[in-house]
Amino acid sequence: MLWTEKYRPRSFDQVVGNAKQIKEIKEWVDLWIKGEKQQCLFLVGPPGTGKTTLAHIIGREFSDYVELNASDKRSYDIIKNTVGEASATRSLFSQGLKLIILDEVDGIHGTDDRGGSRAINKIIKEGHHPLILTANDLYSKRIKSFKSKCKVINIKKVHTNSINALLKRICSQEGVTFDDMVLKELAKRSNGDMRSAINDLEVLARGKESIDKSNLKEVGVKDSRSNIFDSVRRVLKSKNLPKIRQAMYLDEDPTLVMEVMAENIPREYEKPQEIQRAYEMISLADLNFGRARSSRNYSYWRYASDFMGIGVALSKKETYRKFARYTGSTSFALLGKTRSKRDLRDRVADKMAEKMHISRQVAISQFPYLTLIFENDEMAYEIASYLGLEDDEVKLFRKRKIKKPPKKKTTSPKKIDTDKLKSDGINSSIYAKKSKSKPKSSPSPDKKVPPKDKPLKRKKIPKKSAEENNKPSPDTKEKEKEKQTSLFQF
Template identity: 50%
Template sequence: MKWVEKYAPKSLGDVLGNTKLKAQIESWAKEWVRGESQPPLLLVGPPGVGKTTMAHLVGDEYFSETIEVNASDKRSYDIIKRSVGESAQTQSLFQDGKKLIIIDEVDGISGRDDRGGSRAINEIIKNAKQPVILMANDPYSKNIATIKRNATVLKFTKIRSNSLNAQLKRICQKEGIDYDPDTLVKLSKQSNGDLRSAITTLQAIVDDNKITQENLDVVSEKNIKQNVFDTLRTILKSKNPEHVKDAMNTDGEPQFLIELLAENIPREYENVAEIARAYEMISLADVNLGRAFRTQDYTYWKYAFLFMGRGVADAKAETYKKFVPYKNSTVYSRLSKSKKNRNLMRDVTQKMSRKLHTSPKQLEAHIPYYSVLFEDNEVAYDLKEYFKLTDDEVKLFRSRKIPASVGKKREKELQKQQKEHEKQLQERLKKQKEQEKLAKLNLQETIDEKEDEIKSNEKAIDTEDEIIEDQNLLDISDIPTIKKPKEEEIKNETVVIEEEPEEEKKDKKPKSKQTTLFDF
């Protein structure tokens, strides 16, 4: 039987290390037992510190049933929802009381290969009616960023080498093994706080119920990758070159470590000259990293690690005996924010360009002027409505939201203007109808006048025709006769014919032949 299983803790009291966290977990479990729902727990810390063991012991002592799922095996949205979602919503069929849901290695979910896995876990823990404990090894993993917001995070620390050494001694005594105390001390330090690894190695080096230094040397030292924050702490706290060299065996990216050091050097170092030397070492490390990437010659990496490791550690004259809360690099968050602002700028300028018929590139230069306009709430609301901007897009121009009262006021004004406009429109329609009616009346009067005039003209024409007919019907007796003269008168006298006036001549038609007295 493996000693890891044989000497596993049987109760919460037997668990080594993290005493405060153990008390918090017990208090959380008791609240659930009393019927008070609690947010899920997220246990984070390196392997071998007792996260899984403690979760199972809590389930055994306080809950009726324990269901464990490894999130790195059950990855996709549908699988996680089917395997865990139903269990977190329903009571146990065979036992009374709550059942504990354990989801291990939630930081092993990949965003690309396990699409929807994190979303499924977030939905489960938000709607869970049963206690849920989640576990992760890397507290800074991006895969658990959203999960951390919906759970109570408990950060486990490595077990101290003294506690490990005491546990190894107890095991040797129970197994009746003759051991070398110095060998156990070395094994405890090499285990780097991993109790499970220390017990496994102890069982492997036992030979004839003896443990010696030679047996330990046969087993190669475990190549444990340092957490990048542990590496950061060692560089800033230690001046021992060997310790710094061992700490540089980290799983973090070199560029990320450089950013962490640049962020936390002023928090640890107090002397200005030390800070200047440390940043000079950071600069040289960055130069060598750039050469490695540019030339594809990765021998430059060792120089980069020397500068950022031993160089920064040696920049301080003495180690500082103080507690410093190290912080994550703000460079990436600023870059992310900058990218978000660039995308926001692009969306806003495109909307504005369609309204103003101006290129988005030119509008970017005018953003500061629009920011001044957006300071006034009412103007900001009008511009927002005109350009069809969202609340997030308005943040490009002003940090605070436009008060809701401004929108309500504008709506009332618009409604009032709309009513006035409708009233004016109705008045114009009424006037237009009156004008059309008046025009019809005038037109009818004109038509009547024209008809009367036509009738009068027709009467006049009829009268003229009657006059002409009357003239044509005159009696021939009314025509004067001409007496025939005697021959003597003709011979002796010359007849004088009176000429008519010129006007009468013009009125009469010319005769075709001139008539004289001789024609008679």
């Protein structure tokens, strides 16, 4: 058994740190058990501070609990079903309350866990069940919607001394003699993360009788703990190759690292040449990511990593002695902020794509023309109804609503004809073409006799007509005749 499991606290009094918070939690539990419904409990804090442990201890206070964590898929249906089950079993088997634990809710995935947040919101609102949520990041966008409706409890990092004491206790229970310095160092390195401290200790001490300073080298400072901004800062601030290389060992999506790096280049570098050279390196890195993607050959990544690490670092003449505030890529922020606008845009583009045999991208490239065309009421009305645009979608192209034109005398009888033909399933252009010489050749009667026979014939036996077209000379004459007759029909 892993030591993190073995030494996981089983009751409130075994929990290290966060005494005040635990008191609050206990009150919450007591009130529920007395039968007073309480707000949902939201435990927020960094990893390894005991949120999940606390949730399980609380679970023991209730007669039973169910848990959904990040490894489970948490779509709307799944959450709904699990909770539904919880309430069903409650009424059947016990009069006690069943606790629901949703672990790491900030990790609910936008697409894979579609509707997950909605389901959680619903449960919170109903409030029939004691519910505990946990999350790392209080400011994550994903939890914004339910944060305000919960009793938020901030679980703090555990103090180094408390961790040190915990490690000592484990060592003595495992019968390992230790150097004080080592445990202190481990506690310090853990930065308030008890789980990683215990894990490190286990690596050092498991199966050994004693540990001392020389063992410390065996556990490296965790790479994943150096966050993306530390790495970016290292690259932008330094020209020391080994250090930069080290900084690029990062447990993050490398294209994300590239984005954050690019974002902050002009915040750190000031000379245009430096910005230009650094961005050229970003461009090359990006190019190699692209090659990796399209060829499925990920060995290109190593070049990308060097370009965006060493390449960017060496683009500066000297390191700047200043404090620059770094940010995440604003293009991601922009994506979030403009979501509804982009959804609208894509919805309209999809409607166009469907009707006009084009892709979404081509449809979007036609927006500027449509904006111009929509200035004309009649055209706007026609196109909007052709595409089936809703009022809010029309707004994409024009501010004013489109007035429904009273069935106007539109343009000419000719036009009505073509419309009619179109509704018969025939493209107007065929006839239109024939009528081209109309004004000159015949002062044709204005009566719009819909050309019933010929065109319909064409529609019903298109194969034949197509064959006709292939035959060269004799038929063309016939066609000429046909043209003539259809002219008169107009």
